[in-house]
Amino acid sequence: MNAPDFHIPGMARPAPSAPAQGEAPAPDEPPARSVAEVLAQSQVEQVLAELDRDLVGLAPVKARIRDIAALLVIDRLRTGLGLQSQAPSLHMSFTGNPGTGKTTVALRMAQILHRLGYVRQGHLVAVTRDDLVGQYIGHTAPKTREVLKRAMGGVLFIDEAYYLYRPENERDYGQEAIEILLQVMENQRDDLVVILAGYKDRMDTFFQSNPGMSSRIAHHLDFPDYSVAELMAIAGQMLERQNYRFGDGAGEAFERYLGLRLRQPHFANARSVRNALDRARLRQASRLFAERERALTREDLVTIEAQEILASSLFRKD
């Protein structure tokens, strides 16, 4: 099936060196000549530093993002000197197990691309198959186009992208969405960056069956599972941000909990940490709620006790 040629209207290509709207340097500011100047003008260094600081682990992902940022900064400098510069291909795939930070990193990526002027707005539109593919004939193209229109000027993040392709169903409308995506990824790549996310093995199979898609993805980032130590650090960070802390023995209990949870089905890395902490907060609240008459101190209110962790059903199995 061939989707008709189509272009999202009203999206003139910005000059590649044009800084992102709202963060433009003063018009009389000379074009940047050094990497430091581009980094300073675009405030990209700040996003990279935040990424380093806010996200635990992910060393290979952080390194790849620095590489991509370097490519873009050098591209800006080249354009500034009138050197041949094609809009670099920026479509990416983020593969990894659930809860490894793919969505979180995609949001930062959108910021970086925006600050360096590669997308006009830097917003992220996250979708899955159901947002792109219709149930009936004729419904898919308008749905996909509507999503693309919303994502123009930013990043389109397609979670579990491989569900678009269902070879077992000959008449699957997913193929229509793929065709439209392929065209836009090629023709409007200066104003839309597509990130495909999902499990690594399924994504590999998807790329094998869809060479057109594979050839348009320039950067493959693989998100490793977190170690228990990293999950503990993530837990510490989440608690601190929400003004909680582990009381005596609660940290140790949580580490034991993680060791058990890791081996359970549907383990979802940092997301499982977040969910476990949410449940612990609930138990803490119930415990305090029961003490009607006692004046609660700050200490009471911020502390998650070991019992709140050990109450998990995981410890009950024997």
Ligand SMILES: Nc1ncnc2c1ncn2[C@@H]1O[C@H](COP(=O)(O)OP(=O)(O)OP(=O)(O)O)[C@@H](O)[C@H]1O
């Ligand atoms: N390295 C990290 N450091 C701190 N927090 C993290 C890290 N990675 C993920 N998180 C947190 O874990 C939660 C899940 O992350 P995120 O949604 O980015 O994962 P995902 O890979 O997109 O998962 P899914 O495949 O389930 O959509 C978020 O609350 C996020 O803030």
Ligand SMILES: [Mg+2]
């Ligand atoms: Mg996600």
